[in-house]
Amino acid sequence: MLGFNFVEIISAFLVLFAIIDATGSVPIFLNLRSQNKTIEPFKASFYSTIILIMFLFIGEAILKLFQVDLSSFAIAGALVILIISIEMIFGVEIFKIDENTSGNGSATLVPVVFPLITGPGTFTTLLAMRAEYNTINIIIAVILNIAFVYVVLRYLDGVKRLMGVGGVFILRKFFGVILLAIAVRLITSNLNALITSIQSQAL
Numbered sequence: 001m002l003g004f005n006f007v008e009i010i011s012a013f014l015v016l017f018a019i020i021d022a023t024g025s026v027p028i029f030l031n032l033r034s035q036n037k038t039i040e041p042f043k044a045s046f047y048s049t050i051i052l053i054m055f056l057f058i059g060e061a062i063l064k065l066f067q068v069d070l071s072s073f074a075i076a077g078a079l080v081i082l083i084i085s086i087e088m089i090f091g092v093e094i095f096k097i098d099e100n101t102s103g104n105g106s107a108t109l110v111p112v113v114f115p116l117i118t119g120p121g122t123f124t125t126l127l128a129m130r131a132e133y134n135t136i137n138i139i140i141a142v143i144l145n146i147a148f149v150y151v152v153l154r155y156l157d158g159v160k161r162l163m164g165v166g167g168v169f170i171l172r173k174f175f176g177v178i179l180l181a182i183a184v185r186l187i188t189s190n191l192n193a194l195i196t197s198i199q200s201q202a203l
Contacts, residue, residue, distance in 0.1 A: 003134030012133050012141035015182055018175035019084060019125050020145055022152045023168055025116050029156055037107035041153035044108050048117045049146045052126060053139060055118075059127045070131050071194040077128030078186035081179055084121050088176030117149060128186055131193075 029039060063073055087094050129138055152159050163171070 003136050008133045008137040009140050012138050013144050016145045018179045019121050022149045024172045032107045040108045041150050044112050045146050045150040047113045051118045052142050056126050071190045074128040074131040074190040077124030078183045080121050080124045082183040085176045085179035088172045
């Protein structure tokens with residue numbers, strides 16, 4: 001039925017959940033509010049959903065303009081996921097966010113929508129997953145994740161009290177390990193397809 005697969009939805013949801021890391025970004029959201037920046041949960045969620053779904057469909061076309069196949073991009077995306085997992089597990093900062101990009105007043109678009117929710121890691125992950133999962137399952141996973149993001153943004157203070165500093169720390173480490181395993185799987189599965197493609201072109 002349209003490629004609907006519950007296991008794929010759960011798997012894609014967990015990958016995106018770890019990449020977006022809304023709970024891990026709670027301190028950033030709170031810091032923005034303390035600087036008198038406004039965050040509009042509905043607008044942030046709506047814009048993020050539109051951007052992610054659009055990129056899911058036109059991302060491959062963009063790759064074709066640069067003559068990059070999906071397997072190559074999936075491996076590149078897996079490497080980005082690998083780096084993000086290292087950040088989460090070891091607590092190092094590799095991808096830096098410019099604190100001065102949020103401008104004055106509203107922080108909804110920058111840096112909340114981009115790059116915190118729809119950053120380079122999320123984009124590469126979406127296209128990497130297209131090599132593995134059915135599109136409809138990825139879309140459902142995106143919507144579920146953005147719904148979670150909305151709840152976090154809408155109830156920031158409650159989320160902070162509920163999870164506590166220790167809860168956020170444990171969650172980041174746990175999903176960091178999951179991301180690391182997923183990155184390895186993406187690299188190994190797509191590497192075979194890439195090698196086969198190169199060999200067929202050489203013949």
